[in-house]
Amino acid sequence: ILAALLFAATVMLHAAVPAQGLRPPLLLTGAQGRAGADLSGQWTYSRDLYRTGLTDINGWVAKSRMQRYRDVDVAAEEARGGTTFFEFDMERGPRMAIPGAWNAATPTLRYYDGLVWFQRKFDAQPDGGRAFLRFEAVNYRAYVYLNGKEIGRHEGGFTPFVLEVTDVLRAGENWLTVGVDSTHDAQSIPTQITDWDLYGGITRPVRLVRTPATFIDDAALALTGDGRITGEVRLNGPVAAGQRVTVRIGALACATATTDAAGRAVIDIKAPPGLERWSPEHPKLYDVRFAAAGDTIADRIGFRTIAVRGNQILLNGQSIFLRGISLHEEEFGPNPARNITPQAARALLHEIKHGLHANYVRLSHYPHSEVTVRLADEMGLLVWSEIPVYWTVDWENPAVLKKALAMQAETIYRDRNRASVVLWSVGNETPVSPARTAFHAAMADNVRKLDPTRLISAALLVERQGGVTAIRDPLIDKLDVLAVNTYAGWYGDDTLDALPGLTWQVPADRPLILSEFGADALAGHHGMHKFGEEYQAEYYRKTLAMAERIPTLRGMSPWILKDFQSPRREHPVFQNGWNRKGLMSETGVRKEAFGVLAEYYQGRAANRA
Numbered sequence: 001i002l003a004a005l006l007f008a009a010t011v012m013l014h015a016a017v018p019a020q021g022l023r024p025p026l027l028l029t030g031a032q033g034r035a036g037a038d039l040s041g042q043w044t045y046s047r048d049l050y051r052t053g054l055t056d057i058n059g060w061v062a063k064s065r066m067q068r069y070r071d072v073d074v075a076a077e078e079a080r081g082g083t084t085f086f087e088f089d090m091e092r093g094p095r096m097a098i099p100g101a102w103n104a105a106t107p108t109l110r111y112y113d114g115l116v117w118f119q120r121k122f123d124a125q126p127d128g129g130r131a132f133l134r135f136e137a138v139n140y141r142a143y144v145y146l147n148g149k150e151i152g153r154h155e156g157g158f159t160p161f162v163l164e165v166t167d168v169l170r171a172g173e174n175w176l177t178v179g180v181d182s183t184h185d186a187q188s189i190p191t192q193i194t195d196w197d198l199y200g201g202i203t204r205p206v207r208l209v210r211t212p213a214t215f216i217d218d219a220a221l222a223l224t225g226d227g228r229i230t231g232e233v234r235l236n237g238p239v240a241a242g243q244r245v246t247v248r249i250g251a252l253a254c255a256t257a258t259t260d261a262a263g264r265a266v267i268d269i270k271a272p273p274g275l276e277r278w279s280p281e282h283p284k285l286y287d288v289r290f291a292a293a294g295d296t297i298a299d300r301i302g303f304r305t306i307a308v309r310g311n312q313i314l315l316n317g318q319s320i321f322l323r324g325i326s327l328h329e330e331e332f333g334p335n336p337a338r339n340i341t342p343q344a345a346r347a348l349l350h351e352i353k354h355g356l357h358a359n360y361v362r363l364s365h366y367p368h369s370e371v372t373v374r375l376a377d378e379m380g381l382l383v384w385s386e387i388p389v390y391w392t393v394d395w396e397n398p399a400v401l402k403k404a405l406a407m408q409a410e411t412i413y414r415d416r417n418r419a420s421v422v423l424w425s426v427g428n429e430t431p432v433s434p435a436r437t438a439f440h441a442a443m444a445d446n447v448r449k450l451d452p453t454r455l456i457s458a459a460l461l462v463e464r465q466g467g468v469t470a471i472r473d474p475l476i477d478k479l480d481v482l483a484v485n486t487y488a489g490w491y492g493d494d495t496l497d498a499l500p501g502l503t504w505q506v507p508a509d510r511p512l513i514l515s516e517f518g519a520d521a522l523a524g525h526h527g528m529h530k531f532g533e534e535y536q537a538e539y540y541r542k543t544l545a546m547a548e549r550i551p552t553l554r555g556m557s558p559w560i561l562k563d564f565q566s567p568r569r570e571h572p573v574f575q576n577g578w579n580r581k582g583l584m585s586e587t588g589v590r591k592e593a594f595g596v597l598a599e600y601y602q603g604r605a606a607n608r609a
């Protein structure tokens with residue numbers, strides 16, 4: 001117990017200042033509030049299944065005739081009567097709304113998995129400052145060209161990246177061309193096989209962002225367990241030691257600091273006495289302004305502490321139970337495009353918070369849109385955040401570990417000002433092996449360095465012998481909160497009546513959450529058999545009865561709020577491309593099990609247990 005207490009204290013007491021070295025080169029944390037342009041809207045596109053726009057067959061096929069990113073107006077060249085041969089014309093290509101996955105845009109791209117070129121023109125004028133493109137997410141690889149010049153590449157479908165275009169941007173019309181390759185392989189994260197849809201494309205907004213020569217690239221604040229507010233402000237551009245940095249937290253406090261020679265200032269003040277703590281019941285956010293070198297960025301930040309003590313999870317020092325649900329990034333509707341607008345995110349989170357009486361959401365299995373995480377802050381929902389180290393990746397490969405660490409860093413730097421985010425997960429259902437455990441351990445160490453203020457977890461596999469379920473996973477030594485996915489009563493032959501009698505052998509000194517349990521039901525299909533609404537509802541009753549008997553249980557996020565698309569799910573009557581474990585159909589029709597969970601959570605909320 002003493003060891004557990006010391007461990008808990010370590011989690012809380014570290015300052016929020018992360019280690020150097022793992023940081024993405026540019027973050028532009030305050031991009032939303034800066035001058036520039038939102039490049040959402042209609043983009044033209046061109047399919048390129050054989051990647052001809054990127055490859056040169058030993059100079060034999062002149063690369064140029066296929067290169068969609070060339071700075072050339074093909075129609076004008078044709079009109080001039082030239083002899084140059086082009087096999088593309090982005091100008092006259094079909095159009096698609098960006099952001100949004102191509103799979104939902106047109107039936108011919110429904111199952112397309114490969115390279116697509118996108119183009120969009122925009123006007124710009126030089127303003128003496130710097131210019132950047134910030135992509136919130138491109139799934140899975142992006143090749144970015146501006147005015148015919150390659151300006152950068154990115155791998156990873158769910159995290160933001162920033163490319164500087166100051167020297168390439170021209171006065172007047174600019175041509176932005178992006179090659180998006182959705183193909184996954186054995187070295188990608190995730191690999192080719194998952195249980196969700198392909199969703200290729202520019203799935204989140206793209207912005208042109210203008211800044212002064214020296215600007216605040218990133219600024220973060222967090223409340224620590226010992227009653228301090230700590231963080232950092234980083235300048236990018238010509239910097240000098242001793243530049244003054246000011247941080248205002250609403251009308252409550254104003255802190256100052258000075259930069260070091262690298263343009264970084266550390267903030268560390270005693271939390272002001274009147275500081276209201278953020279919680280799901282009271283999601284208080286402060287308007288925070290960071291100013292330095294003539295530049296200002298604003299954010300809305302909540303302050304709370306999160307820690308573990310023994311087998312309890314403490315929010316602001318109080319033990320809590322996480323009444324949650326899992327969520328994929330899919331809006332309501334028969335044909336999701338993974339286009340999460342504020343309205344779409346609000347509708348989903350509203351069902352969770354007010355329909356289910358939940359205080360927590362597992363944003364699975366990858367970093368969700370910034371819109372969703374910000375709304376969780378505003379509406380009051382605790383968040384589990386994860387990157388898609390899912391089922392199995394190439395554990396032995398150092399290049400793959402590097403990708404995972406980079407993805408994790410991009411996520412943490414994006415969301416570390418979000419009070420809602422309390423858990424970083426380092427994996428989902430990864431079969432135990434020495435290489436896999438070493439991989440996850442390196443991830444956990446990385447997370448601990450980057451963000452010592454939050455808790456670390458992973459959704460683990462359990463072992464079952466007869467009626468006894470146990471966790472036998474050496475990774476638990478690296479985790480603050482244990483989490484397991486369990487499907488007894490759905491996969492396999494257990495009867496529902498057997499569930500409450502199953503027993504759990506889990507460490508007594510750690511909090512446990514059920515990161516998943518669930519059963520498919522087709523909305524409107526009735527009966528006490530698999531895929532029937534009544535069966536799913538009874539499965540929930542019996543699983544909840546089983547859960548009640550786990551003494552260290554501190555929360556759950558059953559699988560899942562709504563039905564979601566998955567090419568893996570091809571039962572011809574009940575699935576047809578949809579995983580049906582939703583408590584709601586894809587269009588938002590509640591199944592019977594929704595009421596079972598809502599009632600259970602209402603009871604827990606009323607007992608404040």
Ligand code: GCB
Nearest residue numbers: 195428429485516559579581
């Ligand atoms: C799981 C996975 C999740 C699947 C779910 C299922 O354990 O983590 O991604 O969708 O089971 O429906 O089987």
